[in-house]
Every structure is written in C-alpha cells, then in structure tokens.
Amino acid sequence: MTIASSCSDILAHTEDGICTITFNRLAKKNSITGPMYLALADILRQIDASDAVRVAVLQGDPTVFTAGNDLGDFLNGPKGGEESPPFVFLQALAAFAKPLVAAVCGPAVGIGTTLLLHCDLVYAGDNAMFSLPFINLGFCPEGASSLLLPQLMGHQRACEALLLGDPFMAEAALEVGLVNRVVPPTECNGLAQAQARKLAAKPLASLLASKKLLKSAQLPQVQQRINEEGQIFRHLLQQSAAKEAMTAFLEKRKPNFAGM
Numbered sequence: 001m002t003i004a005s006s007c008s009d010i011l012a013h014t015e016d017g018i019c020t021i022t023f024n025r026l027a028k029k030n031s032i033t034g035p036m037y038l039a040l041a042d043i044l045r046q047i048d049a050s051d052a053v054r055v056a057v058l059q060g061d062p063t064v065f066t067a068g069n070d071l072g073d074f075l076n077g078p079k080g081g082e083e084s085p086p087f088v089f090l091q092a093l094a095a096f097a098k099p100l101v102a103a104v105c106g107p108a109v110g111i112g113t114t115l116l117l118h119c120d121l122v123y124a125g126d127n128a129m130f131s132l133p134f135i136n137l138g139f140c141p142e143g144a145s146s147l148l149l150p151q152l153m154g155h156q157r158a159c160e161a162l163l164l165g166d167p168f169m170a171e172a173a174l175e176v177g178l179v180n181r182v183v184p185p186t187e188c189n190g191l192a193q194a195q196a197r198k199l200a201a202k203p204l205a206s207l208l209a210s211k212k213l214l215k216s217a218q219l220p221q222v223q224q225r226i227n228e229e230g231q232i233f234r235h236l237l238q239q240s241a242a243k244e245a246m247t248a249f250l251e252k253r254k255p256n257f258a259g260m
Contacts, residue, residue, distance in 0.1 A: 003046045003053060007039035017054040017200040018193070019047050029067035030060050032111065037085035041092035048097050054200045054207065056096070057192050058115075059103040062125060062185040068110030071137075071246045086111065087230050090143050093118045094222050097208055099199045103192035104128045105185040114143030116178060117152070120211065123192050124170040125185030130178070131167040137249070138242030138260075140232050144225040152177055 005012045009025040021043055023030035032040075047053045060066055069086070082088075093100075093115060102116055105125030113130045116122050132149075134141050141149075141162050150158040153176045160166050170182045183191055199207065236242055241260040248255035 003043060003050065005039050006042055007035045009033065009036050010039040010043070012043050014053055016197065017052065018057060018196045019043070019050075019053045019055070020057045020059065020193070023060040023066050026061050026064070028070065029064050029107065031067040031070035031073075032086075033070045033073040034085035037089040041085075041089040044092045044096045053098070054204050055099045055101065055196045057101045057103065057196050058119070059189050059192060060105060062105045062188065063127075064106035065104045065108040065128070066112035067107055068112050071249055075246050075250075082227075082230070084230075084234075086142070087226070090115075090226050090230075091223065094144065094219065094226060097211065099196075099207055099211060101192045101196045101199070103189045104130075104179070105188050107131065110134065111143060113178075114141070114145040114149075117143065117145060117148040121192075121195055122179045123188055123195070124173060124179040124182050125188040126170050126182050127185050128170040128173065128179075128182075129167050130161075130169075130173055131165065132161050133165040135163060136165045137245040138239060138257075139236050140229060142226070142229045142233055144222045144229065146229060147222065147225040 003012045003014050003019045009023070011022040011024045013020045013022070021040065023032075025031065025036070044056070047056050096118070099121070100119045101121045101123070102119040103123050104116065106127055107129050108116070109131045110133060113132055132141070132145065140146075145162065149161060153161065157176060161168065170179065173179045174182050181191065239260075241257055244257065244260065245255045
C-alpha cells in the first residue's frame with residue numbers, strides 16, 4: 001500500500017517501514033490550510049491501515065516547522081463543527097495507533113506546538129521556538145492542550161504559555177519534557193529518522209500494544225477535551241475580538257481589543 005498525499009503542500013514518502021510526512025509550504029512558513037489538515041488526517045489513517053508502515057515521522061524545514069493556521073484561509077474557510085479540517089486532523093492525530101516521531105526546527109506556532117503533545121518522540125533544533133498565541137488571537141486552547149499542557153508543565157508554566165502566550169525556546173521545552181533532545185537544526189531531521197529506524201526494527205505488535213497501554217486510559221478524556229475546546233473555539237471565532245485580531249494580523253498592525 002502506497003501512502004499518498006492529496007495536497008502538494010504536504011509530502012508523504014515511505015521507505016523501510018517509515019512514512020515521512022513533510023510540511024511543504026515554506027514560502028508561507030508552512031502555515032496550514034484546510035486542504036493540508038485534511039491531507040494530514042488522511043495520511044495518518046492510511047498509515048494506520050498499512051501493514052508495510054510501522055512508524056511515522058512529521059517534519060518541516062530546518063528553518064521553520066509550521067507557523068500554525070493560515071489565518072487568511074481560516075478567515076475565509078468553512079467554520080463547520082466536527083467536520084472542520086483542523087478538528088478532523090486533531091481527532092485523527094489523537095487516535096493514531098502507531099509511533100509518531102516529530103522533528104521541530106524554527107517556529108512551531110499554535111497547532112504546531114499542540115500537535116506535539118500527541119507525538120511519541122519529539123526532537124528539536126536549537127533554533128526551535130514554541131508559541132501558543134490562542135488568547136492573543138481571541139481564541140482558546142485546542143488539541144486538548146488545556147488538559148495535556150498542565151499535566152506536562154505544571155499549572156503555572158502552562159498559564160504562561162496559554163494565558164500570556166509567551167513563546168519558549170528549545171531548552172525550556174526540553175526542561176519540561178515536551179521534547180526528548182535538542183540538536184543543531186541541520187541534524188534534527190536526521191536524528192528523527194535514526195530513532196524512527198530503531199522503532200521500525202522492533203516487533204510491530206509490541207509497539208502497537210505498548211502505545212495503546214501508554215495512551216488508552218486517557219484517550220477518551222483527550223477526545224472529549226478536543227470536543228469541548230472545539231465548541232468554545234467555534235463560539236469565540238464568531239466574536240469581535242477574534243475578527244479584530246485576525247484582521248489586524250493580516251493588516252500588520254496591533255489589534256485593538258478596547259471594549260471587547
């Protein structure tokens with residue numbers, strides 16, 4: 001079974017039991033559009049259904065992982081509920097059964113950081129910068145980050161990241177356990193591939209069983225939180241603060257939240 005991408009901005013390459021998924025929209029800092037979300041979700045489902053693929057690797061460019069949502073696409077795209085492209089991707093990611101390794105260099109904004117909470121191994125370039133600016137854009141956390149980030153970082157650090165939207169660098173991410181190792185950016189994708197090869201050489205049934213044991217107890221809670229966050233996110237998306245924030249971003253000016 002060949003793993004195929006439905007979108008040219010997402011690449012999928014399979015070799016030796018490893019499917020490498022690459023953000024391929026560098027001119028737009030790998031910002032994610034609706035078709036990209038749907039392609040990512042479809043690739044994850046294909047990998048889970050494939051007997052030939054044991055491990056997935058998600059990577060960007062040595063200069064940028066992803067700038068998060070493409071806000072222009074987000075403003076103009078469908079705002080649907082559980083069928084909206086970001087939601088479809090997050091549910092596929094949370095349910096993904098096989099090992100998922102991420103290589104993160106440069107900015108990892110919004111969902112570029114929250115998706116890492118669902119990965120099994122994460123390696124970062126020393127230029128990686130993690131940012132969760134949801135509130136600054138008039139939104140709320142997504143991807144079950146309001147549940148998983150406090151568990152990982154503790155309440156106070158999670159509040160710095162989510163309430164203030166303060167970015168944090170690779171060494172801070174290593175300290176709190178969001179990433180496994182920090183290396184030079186030119187070595188990051190190679191390290192992720194090396195670790196994926198180690199995983200691919202192991203018995204698949206044991207890998208699947210072990211990941212299920214590690215995640216199954218909390219999976220229903222994670223899926224429920226994704227739903228809860230999604231409902232609130234969609235409500236906030238219709239409010240004046242979110243519209244002002246996104247318009248200001250596209251117009252390259254500071255938002256004015258007076259009275260909001």
